[in-house]
Amino acid sequence: MKLTSAQREEFDREGYLFFPSLFSPTEIKSLIDEVPVLYAQSRPENVREKGSESVRTNFAAHMYNEQFARLARHPRMVEPIVDLFGENVYMHQFKINGKMAFDGDVWQWHQDYGTWKNDDQMPDARAMNVAIFLDEVNEFNGPLMFIPGSHKLGVLDAGHDTATTSYPLWTINDDVIRQLVGRGGIVAPKGPAGSMILFHGCLVHASTSNLSPWNRVSVYLSLCAVSNHIRRFKRPGYIAHRDFAPIQCLPDDCLVKPYEVAVPWKNGTPAAELQPLTVAA
Ligand code: SIN
Ligand code: MN
Numbered sequence: 001m002k003l004t005s006a007q008r009e010e011f012d013r014e015g016y017l018f019f020p021s022l023f024s025p026t027e028i029k030s031l032i033d034e035v036p037v038l039y040a041q042s043r044p045e046n047v048r049e050k051g052s053e054s055v056r057t058n059f060a061a062h063m064y065n066e067q068f069a070r071l072a073r074h075p076r077m078v079e080p081i082v083d084l085f086g087e088n089v090y091m092h093q094f095k096i097n098g099k100m101a102f103d104g105d106v107w108q109w110h111q112d113y114g115t116w117k118n119d120d121q122m123p124d125a126r127a128m129n130v131a132i133f134l135d136e137v138n139e140f141n142g143p144l145m146f147i148p149g150s151h152k153l154g155v156l157d158a159g160h161d162t163a164t165t166s167y168p169l170w171t172i173n174d175d176v177i178r179q180l181v182g183r184g185g186i187v188a189p190k191g192p193a194g195s196m197i198l199f200h201g202c203l204v205h206a207s208t209s210n211l212s213p214w215n216r217v218s219v220y221l222s223l224c225a226v227s228n229h230i231r232r233f234k235r236p237g238y239i240a241h242r243d244f245a246p247i248q249c250l251p252d253d254c255l256v257k258p259y260e261v262a263v264p265w266k267n268g269t270p271a272a273e274l275q276p277l278t279v280a281a
Contacts, residue, residue, distance in 0.1 A: 001079050011084070015151035016189070016199035022076055023132065023194035027255040032134045032193070034067050035096060035217055044274060045238050050166040054103040057167065058096040060238040063265040068096070070261055071132070071219065075249040078223065080198060081128045085225045088246035092116070092127055092230070093222040093239065096134075099142045100217075104210030106142075108164055108171040112222065113201035114155050115170050120240045121231035125151075125201040127224035133195045134219060140212035143188040144197070144205055147180045151200035172204060180204060223247070237273030238265075 003011070011017050038061055039046060045059040062072035071077070072091055081089055098104060112129055116122040137143045158170035189197055199205065201222070210216055224230070229244040250259050265273075 001076050002083050003080050008084070011198070011200070014148045015203035016146055016148070016197055017080075018189040018191070019196045019198075020191040021194050022196045023255070025194065028134055028193045030067055030255050031071060031219070032217060034061075034065055035134065038065060038096065039098065044236075044269065047167055049098075049100075049103055049105050052103050054100040055098040056105065056165070057098070060094050060241075060265065060269075061096055062091065062094045063238070063269075064263050066261055066263055067255070068094070068219075069263055070250055070254045070259060072221070073247055073250045073261070074254060075252055077130055077132070077196065077221070078247050078249050081130070081223050084128065085126055087126075087225045087227060089128075089223040090226055090229065090244045090246060091221065091241055092122075092224040093220075093241065095220045097218050097220055098215065099207070099210045101141070101210060101213045101215050104142055104216060105165050106209050107205075107207045108161060108169055109177050109204055109206040110158065110169050110171050111150075111156060111202050111204055114158050116201065116222075116230070116240075117155060118170065119232070119234050122224065122228060123231070124228050126228040127201050127222050129199045129201060129203075130219075130221040130223065131197040131199070132219040132221075133191065133193050134217040135215050136192050137190050137195070137216055137218070138212075138214070139188070139190060140210075141214045141216040142207045142210040143190050143216070144207050144218075145186050145188045146199065147177075147184045147204045148187055149184045150180050150204040151202040153180075154202060156204070177204070233277035236275060238269055242273075242277075
């Protein structure tokens with residue numbers, strides 16, 4: 001899947017592209033059916049909401065679940081990014097965010113590239129975020145919100161918020177958000193399960209809590225241009241991957257046929273991936 005010149009212009013201007021219903025209900029069912037088993041596991045990759053057993057985010061499922069390993073190699077997701085960067089990409093981060101009914105907590109206003117730069121020493125914002133909806137996203141279940149055009153401002157000042165939720169985040173203060181929203185407004189792409197969003201690493205985004213009775217499970221992937229790989233391994237390898245091999249795509253029907261994929265962490269996460277390393281590759 002290649003982007004049209006109109007899509008490239010839209011991405012440059014707005015900082016994101018929305019593809020409603022890009023994956024079929026059958027493809028999405030094959031993924032969402034795997035989620036309860038993943039969330040039930042007690043492994044460090046499952047981060048639970050504050051004061052609850054609900055999973056906030058599950059890291060690196062593509063390393064221990066075959067169907068998510070196939071998704072990580074899906075050409076409908078990988079090819080537009082390779083096209084935009086003009087270079088092969090590797091998987092920097094892979095998450096399945098729960099935002100579960102009644103329990104899903106907020107994601108404060110932030111940019112992802114700020115963390116990749118400060119924590120991981122990623123040289124440039126040549127990494128793309130992808131969100132794939134495994135449930136419908138509507139106005140009630142905590143849709144992802146963007147400030148269009150905010151990616152043009154580079155890395156904004158942020159403070160490390162370790163208190164608001166169960167997962168520490170570099171967040172942008174309210175005065176800056178007020179100014180940014182004054183110029184760009186807020187949008188929240190909504191749509192059926194199977195929809196996909198591509199968004200720039202510097203696009204300012206957030207989501208509210210989920211008070212609705214509907215889960216909002218979405219996969220969030222960050223794909224980085226291979227030459228732009230991280231230089232520091234301060235975060236565990238299951239959060240910020242250290243394998244910079246280019247993603248080799250599977251055929252387009254890889255979610256409906258059982259193509260063979262490696263799942264090297266199936267029997268547990270290697271000890272080296274659980275901790276910081278002082279020397280990066
Ligand atoms: C994120 O910014 O990484 C997640 C946001 C969300 O799940 O709403
Ligand atoms: Mn984010």
